[in-house]
Amino acid sequence: MKDYQWADSTRMADIIPLLGLPSPPHGRSSYYVPCPCCDSGHKKHLNINLSKDVFRCPRCGFSGGMFDLYGYYTGVRRENVLEDMRKRLGNVNIGKHSDSANACAAGQPPDLYAHADNPPTDVETRDATYRALLGMLSLASDHTDNLLQRGLTREVIAQNGYRTTPVAGVKALARKLMAEGHYLAGVPGFFRDENDGAWTFTHNMRGILIPVRDHKGRVQGLQIRRDNVEKRKFRWVSSADMPDGCRAEGWVHIAGPVRENMLLTEGPMKADVIHYLTGHTVIAVPGVHSLTRLESLLPELMAEGAKHIMTAFDMDFLASHHVQRGYSELVWMLHDRGLTFGTYVWHPEYKGLDDYVWQCLKQGQHAV
Numbered sequence: 114m115k116d117y118q119w120a121d122s123t124r125m126a127d128i129i130p131l132l133g134l135p136s137p138p139h140g141r142s143s144y145y146v147p148c149p150c151c152d153s154g155h156k157k158h159l160n161i162n163l164s165k166d167v168f169r170c171p172r173c174g175f176s177g178g179m180f181d182l183y184g185y186y187t188g189v190r191r192e193n194v195l196e197d198m199r200k201r202l203g204n205v206n207i208g209k210h211s212d213s214a215n216a217c218a219a220g221q222p223p224d225l226y227a228h229a230d231n232p233p234t235d236v237e238t239r240d241a242t243y244r245a246l247l248g249m250l251s252l253a254s255d256h257t258d259n260l261l262q263r264g265l266t267r268e269v270i271a272q273n274g275y276r277t278t279p280v281a282g283v284k285a286l287a288r289k290l291m292a293e294g295h296y297l298a299g300v301p302g303f304f305r306d307e308n309d310g311a312w313t314f315t316h317n318m319r320g321i322l323i324p325v326r327d328h329k330g331r332v333q334g335l336q337i338r339r340d341n342v343e344k345r346k347f348r349w350v351s352s353a354d355m356p357d358g359c360r361a362e363g364w365v366h367i368a369g370p371v372r373e374n375m376l377l378t379e380g381p382m383k384a385d386v387i388h389y390l391t392g393h394t395v396i397a398v399p400g401v402h403s404l405t406r407l408e409s410l411l412p413e414l415m416a417e418g419a420k421h422i423m424t425a426f427d428m429d430f431l432a433s434h435h436v437q438r439g440y441s442e443l444v445w446m447l448h449d450r451g452l453t454f455g456t457y458v459w460h461p462e463y464k465g466l467d468d469y470v471w472q473c474l475k476q477g478q479h480a481v
């Protein structure tokens with residue numbers, strides 16, 4: 114078979130196992146592995162994109178195509194890569210030759226897919242970067258008042274780490290974070306300025322930054338409660354579609370330790386308020402239509418002792434026809450996993466359980 118006829122059927126995914134690199138987590142086409150040029154320890158900054166057959170480290174610029182990756186890890190010279198791959202893979206077609214040879218730190222990296230849909234990096238890295246970022250920001254007084262009105266105390270507001278979104282000086286923040294050794298690549302919200310290539314942070318919406326934590330208390334992502342908007346008040350901090358940016362995923366927030374009985378609601382801020390007011394541990398999904406993350410998390414929660422889930426979605430929310438299908442899917446998911454479940458119902462005058470409990474507490478009644 115001639116070389117040019119080898120086109121298109123062998124892919125990056127075929128050579129990954131030959132190089133001793135980890136496989137992508139459950140069916141993903143884009144994921145991170147440790148960058149051989151700039152990562153140490155457990156850091157993972159080299160993004161491998163299996164659907165585009167390219168790799169790129171947004172941190173150091175090490176990038177290229179399938180042949181480059183193969184050549185780098187095997188030490189085989191580029192002109193011999195094709196033959197070597199053919200030998201090891203057997204008589205199968207090999208994909209198109211990439212022209213983007215690029216050894217570590219050698220010149221300008223090709224702009225292979227800087228605007229590609231990059232997945233987030235690991236949770237430890239995100240947690241460290243977000244915590245450091247939050248540590249550099251403050252909470253404006255109008256935002257403190259807003260949180261106090263929900264029933265939180267100043268102490269709890271400080272503990273939960275809410276901050277006002279930065280509106281200026283974002284490049285300086287990014288520089289400071291990098292100087293402290295934090296990683297910005299693969300952390301949603303950070304991206305490179307199109308003009309000068311400097312790292313920066315999204316700053317087009319003023320609002321309250323809400324840390325979205327996992328069951329170990331790590332900050333997985335951030336949401337913004339936007340000021341002065343009526344619709345879609347809560348948005349993920351994301352830098353999808355920006356150079357070297359990264360999208361957020363529908364992370365599940367957990368307020369409180371994993372327990373046998375837990376509440377389930379929508380939105381991390383609501384979960385924080387209900388947790389503080391009632392003492393219950395509250396799981397928050399981003400919405401009843403984004404349950405994938407919850408589904409993969411349930412076995413972990415059950416291993417830590419979770420048995421019973423009480424759903425506590427807003428009353429008007431549940432009345433919506435649009436939402437009911439998502440809700441019944443949720444209920445079946447809990448059932449299939451072997452969790453028992455129930456639903457909190459409260460006075461329909463109050464939109465959410467947080468409003469209801471807060472009202473009862475103000476009136477000196479016991480609510481939940």
Ligand SMILES: [Zn+2]
Pocket residue numbers: 148149150151152158159170171172173174175
């Ligand atoms: Zn690198």
